[in-house]
Amino acid sequence: MRNTAWVKTRKAMPAWGGEHLLVSLLVLYVAVTTLWPLARLFSSAFQAGEDGTPLGLMLATLSSRSTLRALSGTLQTALLSVVVSTLIGVALAFAVSLLKLRTRAALTFLILMPLIVPSQTMALAWIELFGAQSPILKPLGLAAAPGSTNPLYSVGGIALVMGIEHMPLVFIAVRAALRALPADLVEAARILGIPPRRIGTGIVLPIVMPSVLAGSLIAFTAAIGNFGVPALLGIPGRISVLTTLIYQRLNGFGPAAAGQVATLALVLAAMAAIAIVMRNVVATRLAVPLPAGAPFVARRSAPVLEMLIWILVLILSLVPLAALTMTALLPAIGVVFGLDTISLDQFRAVLDNQTVRRAFANSLWLALITAAISMLVAVPLAFVSSRRQNPVLRLLDIVIEAPWVVPGTVVALGMILAFLKPLPLVGVSIYGTMMILVIAYLARFLPLVLRPVAAAAQSADPSLDEAARVTGAGLLRRILAIFLPGILPAAAAGAILVVMTALNELTLSALLWSSGNETIGVMIFALQYEGNSTAAAAVAVLSTLLVLILAAIATAAARRLPRGTLPWVD
Incomplete structure (x- = not known):
């Protein structure tokens, strides 16, 4: 017995030593x-x-006028965007989870599209959709007047685009809570004769409210750190936020401004930390314990409502990308989109660049x-x-x-x-x-x-x-x-x-x-900043296609993955 134990200990010692070395290397x-x-x-x-x-x-940095202005802009755009994210994300999560939809998988993927497509690409897509030369709104007579400022170059425009981009974060959090909802709870309410609308607002919503708050705080954290949307919409509109102020300070003064921008970064980190702590408090203190049981399965179909959801999701996810693609197919800025003006010149130009x-x-x-x-x-x-x-x-x-x-x-x-x-x-x-x-x-x-x-x-x-x-x-x-x-x-x-x-x-x-080390995101931002919208749109479309191909590959392999690995796959 002693000899056997001694042999096992000897064999275990190298393993323990190896693990200590491995942990040291990881540290x-x-x-x-x-x-x-x-x-x-x-x-x-x-x-x-x-x-x-x-x-x-x-x-000195915190008391400067530029810092206070950027901090105000950050809070305004972030808080307004959270309102947009929460309203849309909660509504779509309820619809997808509580209704029997024939196209649930496709709808879920499209709802998550703003999260999959890069931030600067979505911002550029919305710019092209609402611009004076919008290939979609201009034929309908809904585009901005020629020569006028794009309406998205504003606090409200930044909040709208960021809100749509971060909406999937709220959607994911609320949908996860709804998928854990016990079927017995809803069935008991139905037996008591409670109308479906009151079941949703009076029973289900209070239960998932901690998840709503947690998702909203995640969206807030993402909004204060967002650079692509404020850079493409805020810089032309002279709206300052902390991320763009850091970028401008470093571009203007280089490493000499390190102390100032470090202070600005510290403010961003502190805001993110507060949001994370609040999210953890919500998750641990306010979460509603639910009885064990079979999860709720939607049985009520609503064809008309499903069609309305599709219209909303298409407007949020695909219409801006359609405007971006149509812009990329134009030979130059200002050309009216039509069958006789469609051209692949911009794609050839960027690929030859x-x-x-x-x-x-x-x-x-x-x-x-x-x-x-x-x-x-x-x-x-x-x-x-x-x-x-x-x-x-x-x-x-x-x-x-x-x-x-x-x-x-x-x-x-x-x-x-x-x-x-x-x-x-x-x-x-x-x-x-x-x-x-x-x-x-x-x-x-x-x-x-x-x-x-x-x-x-x-x-x-x-x-x-x-x-x-x-x-x-x-x-x-x-x-x-x-x-x-x-x-x-x-x-x-x-x-x-x-x-x-x-x-x-x-x-x-x-x-x-640096020169020679450019990336796709930098090229899209630089081309748009220089005023070459059609070339920026072409690069953005090509990069989006790459991302969608990768998403398709991941989806094809989803059966072998743990549940929840891919957020768009049930």
Whole structure:
């Protein structure tokens, strides 16, 4: 007996040592890609002023007129956008979940389209839809007068577009709560003769209200960190928000403005942190415990209402993209759309443009390398997290989520401050190179792979790994031969989500790109900013097609994925 126990202990010791080494390497990875940049950013905001006053730089920045104006603009546009997101998201979640719809899957995908399509592309699509030369509204006599300012170049316009873009966040949260609704609860109300409308507003809505609030807070967090919409709509309309003010300060003053923009980023991070804390409080304190039972299944069909929902969803998701595509098919700005004016000249022009081709190649390379490395990190991290619970792993999980939760502008600034000076030992600075974009992407998008992998790891059978460990199998063999096959579909789905998101990323790239290292998002923004709307539309359409192809591939593989991995698949 003693000899057997001694042998088992000897066999377990190398495994334990290997896991400690693995955790140490993961901590080092997160420290380099996340902890150091964020710590460097926040420390620079606490510098003394020019006269030596403690916190003088922060106080001067916070009290400046431009900061107060940008803060006001951020709060106005974010709060108004949350109203739009909540009203539309809750209504669509109720309709999709509580009605028997024949086209539920297609409707769900289209409802989530504003979240799938990049922010700057959606903003550009809405600009083309509401512009004076709108190929859809102008023939109907509904377009703005020629020479007039686009009505979206306003606080209300920014709030509208951001509200529609972030509406799926509310929709997802509320739909998840409605899918957990017990059927007995609704059936009992029906037996009592309560009208369907009162069941929805008096019984169901109060139950899912915590999810409504949580989804609204997520939408608020996304709105304050949004750069694409305020940049394309706010800069022409002279509406300042914190993300665009940071961009303009860095463009105008460069790294010399690091302390000021770090303070602005700290304000954004603080607002995001408050929203996250409030969301957690809502989820833990206000959540309504529901009795166990069969989930509610919709039985009431409503053909007329389904048709109205389709009209609304098409207006929100496809009509702006149709306007964008029609603009891209015009040979030049100001040409009236018609069968005799349709042309592929803009697509040929952008594909013949060396800078645009390089931007597509850069974005694709960045997205693929980010997805691959994130998979390599997420798999062993999920392995040790699912088998060992300790404070280091819990803290690591929180730190990993930070770059995804806080606004992307904050992450980009941290990268600039952390890697502006030459690296120790090698004496080379990666600022202005592709490498700084790679590190920023790795920090930002790791959670997209880690979430589905961690969910799959929790459902894996730990006895297989334990048996392999007892028989002396090494750590690497246990991960590759036993753990990886079970979670590989989830890891692949997470990697596809990373590629879809990173392919058209703008917030990080707008602050970190350099000549020769352009990305698709930067090209769309630059072309539109220069006034070349048709070329910007062509690039946006091509990038959207790439994203939709990836979404189709992910959907085809959805049967092998854990439930909830793809938000548009039930």
